[in-house]
Every structure is written in C-alpha cells, then in structure tokens.
Amino acid sequence: MPQSDVALAPLQEWMQAVVTHPSDVYEAADAADIAVDDVILPSQTLQPIQRVGIYHGMYMLRMIEALTVDYAAVAQFLGEHHFEHLVRDYVQQFPSRSYTFNRLGDSLPAYIASSSMQRRTFLRDLAKLELAMTHVFDEAEAEPLPANAIASIAPEEVADARIIPIPALRLLALDYDANDAFQAFRDDRPMKPRRRKTYLAVHRRDYGVYRMPLTREAFVFLEALVARETIGSAIETFHRRLRRFPAQSELFTWFRDWSAAGLFTAIEVE
C-alpha cells in the first residue's frame, strides 16, 4: 500500500536523488531511502518505477545536450560514447546549481585536467577555448573605443594611462594548439592534437565571437593591460617577464590591431 505521509521536502529530496542517480532507475530506486511504490502510483500502462524512470532518463539526456552545445568540439573529438561517459561523471561532481544552463560547464576544463583521461591536456585546452567562447558570447556589451583613441593620448600621459578592456574578452595561454584543432572541427576536418604553446585572445565584436592568435610577447603585454595595469606598468611587467622592453613598432602594431578589433572600451588616466 502506498504510504501517504511523506512531507513535501523529503519527497522532493527523494525524487531528485532518484532522477539524478548516475546508474539506471532501478539501481537509483534501490539506493533511495523510500520505496518507489510507496510514493508513486501506477498508471494503467506503467508501473511506478517506469513512470519515475521517464524523469530519470530525461535528466541525463538534458545534461548531455546542454554540454554538447557548449563543448561541441570536445564532444566530437571524444565521440558520443566517451563524451556521454564524461558528462555522467562530471555532473555527479559538478551538478547544476544555477537557474541557467550557461554555468553548467564552467568546471569542465578543470575536471578534465584532474581526470585520468587519455589526451587530457589537449582536451583541457580545447575545453578552455570553448568555455572562453561561451563566456565571451554572453558577456555584457560595451562600446569599443574609436580606432584612434589610444593614439590620441597626450605623450606625457601615456605611461599613466589605463586601457580598459571590453568585458567580452578572454586571454588564453595553452599547451596545445587548441585553436587549430577547433578550426579543424569547424571546417569538418579531423582534429589533430599538436603540442605547442599558443596564446589567444577570444573576443566579441558586433555580437560575433572571434579567436585572435597572439605572440607570447603580445600576450604578456595584453595580459598586463587586462589586469588593469597602466601602460607604463605593463611595459615594466613585459620587461620583467621577457627581459627586454617592447619595441615601439611592436606597441604601435599591437594597439593598432587591438583597437581595430574593438578590444578596449575606455581610457583612464591617473
């Protein structure tokens, strides 16, 4: 006989535990502290375990679908079976805690890195790139600086000027050429993991997401600017890390290209 005295909160705890259980619904039911038949009624065609099994089946499908959207290249590289296995394990450790699916995959690169998966360093970097793209896609919009704005800073103020980046900008330093692999994915070519230090700026312009390869030198300087260092401080950081000062021609080229790409939204002078 069904019992009828299970209160709302424990009933919801029970159902969530069954629905999100990583194994099949029968094992999920066995692991729960309330018998399915005590809380779920049969229909004319389905037993209680089959009925709650509908929710159980749909849960993992939704998780896989959501993460496949955000990590399409990772999913393709791994193949359907291995990606589903990854998602099953991942959502056990990092279940959704947000009202939006947008945050579900935030910990996947770190999870991959800490796993024992084959090719995990490459997959981590590919996941980092795809995560940066989703973040940039959703970031707040900001009006980019006019192309000549930085060039118009008074010479005596340049060293103390801060160039404020747009919110929709992420910098990546990767051990593998994930950008090349991602481009292969987009071109429907095989993805080949190539171990090579690469540096990228992922940014948005006119609501489109772009991947801009950077040299190590450009990355070091831009990273300092993104950390809200003044131009003078960024030059010192560059010198400290690379043991030389950036050439005037480098600075000119970088600011020209980055301004044209709309990476900055404001100039602050101390």
Add this chain to the structure above:
Amino acid sequence: MNRFNFPDLGIGVGLRTVHFSHILGSQPDVDWFEALSENYMDTGGRPRYVLEKVAEQYPIVLHGVSLSIGGTDPLDFDYLRKLKSLARTVNARWISDHLCWTGVSGRNVHDLLPMPYNAESLRHTAERVRVVSDFLETPLVVENPSSYVEFATSTMTEWDFLAALAEQSDCGLLLDVNNIYVSSFNHGFDPNVYVDAIPADRVVQVHLAGHQNHGTHIIDTHNDFVIDEVWKLYGRACGRTGDVSTLLEWDADIPDFPTVHAEARKASAFRSEGSRESGAGGRKTADLRSPTPDSRPYSEGPYAAV
C-alpha cells in the same frame, strides 16, 4: 477579459534563436512573442540584443522554467531581481512560470518536476506565489505542467489544486491545453473536466504545442504540430475564457518560421473576428534588420584560420 485586465495579445509564437534572422529580417506579422526568461537574464550578447530589438516592435511576455515555485529551497531573490529587471527592460506584459519544482538542496535538475497535490503543498506554493508576485509587482501567471507521475500523497486533482492556488495567491493562470491532454493520457482523466473546472476569469494566456505519443505514455516534447484533440480542447477553453492570448510552443526539431507561424495561426479559427484588443499587439514599423550574425554557432573572424 481576465480579472487582471491583462490584454488579449492575439496569437503569438515562442521566440527561438533559430528564427532570429528571419524575425529581424522579415518582421513577420506576428501579434506577440514569448521569450524564455532564463535565456536572456544572464547574457549581454546576441540573444539579449535580439530580444530588445524585437521588444521595440512586438509585445513580449516572459516565460520561465527555473522559478521552482513549488520547491522547498528558499526562493532565489537574485534570480527574481534579474527577472524583474529584464521584464522592465522589455516591457513584459506579464511573467509566467510553471506549477512545479526544479531542484532542491541548491541543485537544479532543469526539469519541470511535478508536485503532490495536497494541503501542505498548496499552502507552501500559495505563500511563495504571493511573495513572488509582491516582489515582481505584478501577479505571477502560473502554468499547469505536463507530468508523468502521480503521488500517493496527493489528495486533490490538479485542476482543483490549481483553482485553489489561484484563489489563495491571487495569481493568473497560463492554461496549457497540450499539457492537459498529455497529463490526461498519462494519468487517465477526462481533459474536458479539467478545462471546465478552471476559473476562466484567471486565465491570462493559453499554450499550444505538439507532443510524442509512445503508446503507454505521452512525452511533452514541443516538437510537432498540434493534434486535433488538443485543438478541440483549445476551442473548449476559448468557449470559457473568450478570446485569450494564445501562444504556440515549438522547442525541438524546429521548422522554419513560416511553418511555426502558420501552425499558430490555426488558433484564429477558434477566435472571434478582430477580437484582439486595439493596440495590445501587432508590430510597429521600424526596421529590425541587422547585419550582425546570429547566435551560436559562433561566427568566424579574420583570425580564425591560422
């Protein structure tokens, strides 16, 4: 007219990313759009841009899936603040969500999980609806869910629960006639009884959708045309409510916009001629077209090929 004086917006379509380009480029003659709240609350990107452009031309209603009004976790006021802000930005005519819960202990299962229908859950849910309506400064509109289980702890029917909830919390109702049909098949009740029992003066909006019949049960998939039985239920509901804002949901295997719109327009056969309130719906004439690319998949830039 419902008791809240929410207008009859006419026949609307769910705003979906695959249709962004068509809507911006063609400015279809749609009465109004319903936007899924959570898809636009946390983004400053392309979806939000498109929604705001569409809102300049069409009436918008916000429809949520994560409020968890029946959940036993505390209400998420960060979520509610963002929802209220979005509603103001797009001048949402009203805000709806489902009679369900979506997770407990801080988790979100991202499903519309069913409630037991009894005095405890009614008291609990009615209180939360009142709090949410007060916070949003507008009556929350609550939608009947589709469901695949019935609880042994239920002591009343879903329609009695919904009617009592509406009365006790003074909320509006979004009557999903497809959900009624789906649940009636899954649970073995007469859907006409459900429709007849709903307090018609609280029905602000009606949903229509397709589903998948698996023989032993029906899944509410929103991936197909509306079946005849659901159209009949819609006609029966309209007989009780009068002309009411009506929206077609199509969320999977989505066809092109004209196909979706044509399916939605079938609802006009059940409505009186020229019934929509003057000025309530319809688009203005400014140019929506934009040269910018659509949402994901991401556009490629000049740096992509290296």
